Amino acid sequence: xxxxxxxxxxxxxxxxxxxxxxxxxxxxxxxxxxxxxxxxxxxxxxxxxxxxxxxxxxxxxxxxxxxxxxxxxxxxxxxxxxxxxxxxxxxxxxxxxxxxxxxxxxxxxxxxxxxxxxxxxxxxxxxxxxxxxxxxxxxxxxxxxxxxxxxxxxxxxxxxxxxxxxxxxxxxxxxxxxxxxxxxxxxxxxxxxxxxxxxxxxxxxxxxxxxxxxxxxxxxxxxxxxxxxxxxxxxxxxxxxxxxxxxxxxxxxxxxxxxxxxxxxxxxxxxxxxxxxxxxxxxxxxxxxxxxxxxxxxxxxxxxxxxxxxxxxxxxxxxxxxxxxxxxxxxxxxxxxxxxxxxxxxxxxxxxxx
Numbered sequence: 001x002x003x004x005x006x007x008x009x010x011x012x013x014x015x016x017x018x019x020x021x022x023x024x025x026x027x028x029x030x031x032x033x034x035x036x037x038x039x040x041x042x043x044x045x046x047x048x049x050x051x052x053x054x055x056x057x058x059x060x061x062x063x064x065x066x067x068x069x070x071x072x073x074x075x076x077x078x079x080x081x082x083x084x085x086x087x088x089x090x091x092x093x094x095x096x097x098x099x100x101x102x103x104x105x106x107x108x109x110x111x112x113x114x115x116x117x118x119x120x121x122x123x124x125x126x127x128x129x130x131x132x133x134x135x136x137x138x139x140x141x142x143x144x145x146x147x148x149x150x151x152x153x154x155x156x157x158x159x160x161x162x163x164x165x166x167x168x169x170x171x172x173x174x175x176x177x178x179x180x181x182x183x184x185x186x187x188x189x190x191x192x193x194x195x196x197x198x199x200x201x202x203x204x205x206x207x208x209x210x211x212x213x214x215x216x217x218x219x220x221x222x223x224x225x226x227x228x229x230x231x232x233x234x235x236x237x238x239x240x241x242x243x244x245x246x247x248x249x250x251x252x253x254x255x256x257x258x259x260x261x262x263x264x265x266x267x268x269x270x271x272x273x274x275x276x277x278x279x280x281x282x283x284x285x286x287x288x289x290x291x292x293x294x295x296x297x298x299x300x301x302x303x304x305x306x307x308x309x310x311x312x313x314x315x316x317x318x319x320x321x322x323x324x325x326x327x328x329x330x331x332x333x334x335x336x337x338x339x340x341x342x343x344x345x346x347x348x349x350x351x352x353x354x
Contacts, residue, residue, distance in 0.1 A: 029069065030069035032046065032050060033047070033068075034052075034056060034063065034065050035063070036063045037064075056137070063138075069144075107134065113231070116227060118186075124223045128143055129176075136168070149180055149182075150176060150179050153176060153179055173250075184264050185260075191217075195271055199274070202214075206285040206289070217275045236258060299348055299353065302344065314333060
C-alpha cells in the first residue's frame with residue numbers, strides 16, 4: 001500500500017478541467033472490456049484500442065465499458081470528446097482521491113465510489129471507481145487490473161438468471177453500486193472477528209503488542225468510515241434525483257442499497273466505539289494485573305511483619321533474657337512464628353484477599 005501523499009500541487013495554477021492524473025500508478029497497461037447486451041443475448045470482448053468502443057455509442061442495446069487504468073489522460077480525454085463529457089468530470093476521474101459523490105450532468109450521471117480490499121499485511125486497500133451512466137451505456141473507470149467486485153454482475157449478464165438484460169442502463173448502474181456496497185459486508189465481518197479476538201487478548205493477556213493491534217484497528221476503521229459515510233448522501237441523492245435517466249422501478253432498488261448503507265454505517269460506528277474503548281480495557285487490564293501483583297506482595301510483607309518483630313526481639317541477645325536459657329525456647333519460637341503465619345493466611349483467606 002502506497003502511503004505517500006498524492007501530489008495535488010501539480011495542478012496548482014492550471015485552469016479548471018485540466019486533466020492531470022493524481023494518485024498511484026497501479027498498472028503499466030490499460031485494459032478496455034465491453035459487455036453489450038439486450039433481451040436476445042450479449043456480446044463480450046476485450047478491445048485492443050479505444051476506437052473500437054466508439055462503435056457501440058449508438059447501439060440500441062445497453063453497453064457496459066470498463067476501463068482499468070487511469071494514468072493515460074490522453075485516453076480519458078479522447079473518450080470524453082467522443083461522448084461529450086464535461087471537462088470537470090474528466091478531471092475528477094483522473095484524480096483518484098475523490099470523495100464518494102454523485103453529479104448530474106443532465107445527459108449522464110457521474111458516480112464516484114471507493115472499492116475496498118482487505119489485505120492482512122497492508123490493511124485495507126482502497127481503489128477509486130468512477131461510473132458514468134447515460135441512457136444506454138455505463139462506463140466504469142478503475143485504477144488497477146488485478147480484479148474488482150463486479151464479477152457477479154458480469155455473470156448475471158452472461159447467464160441472464162435475473163432481469164438484467166430486460167432492464168436499462170440505470171439498473172446496471174444500480175447493480176454496480178450494489179456490488180461495491182455488498183463487498184463492505186465481508187470486510188465488516190472480518191473486522192468484527194478481529195475486534196473480538198483483540199478484546200479477548202486485552203482481557204486475558206494484555207501486552208505491549210496490544211496497543212499496536214488497537215492502533216491498526218483504528219486505522220482500518222478510519223479508512224472504512226471515509227469510504228462509507230458519503231455513500232448515504234450519494235445514494236439518497238441518486239434515489240431522489242428527478243433525472244429521466246433513473247426509472248421509478250430502479251429507485252426502489254436504490255432504496256434497498258440505501259438501507260444497506262445505513263446498516264453498514266451503524267456497524268462501523270459501533271466498531272469505532274468498541275475500538276475506542278479498547279484503550280480503557282487495556283489500561284484496566286494492566287492496572288488489574290498490577291493490583292494483583294501488589295496484593296500478593298502486600299500479603300507476603302504483612303505475614304513477615306510479626307515474624308520480623310519476633311526475630312528482632314530475640315536477636316538482641318541480652319544476657320538476662322530468660323528465654324535464652326530455656327531448652328525449648330528455639331523450637332517454641334518457631335512454633336509461634338509458624339502459628340502466626342497460618343492464622344494470618346486463614347484470616348486473609350476468609351476475607352477473600354487471597
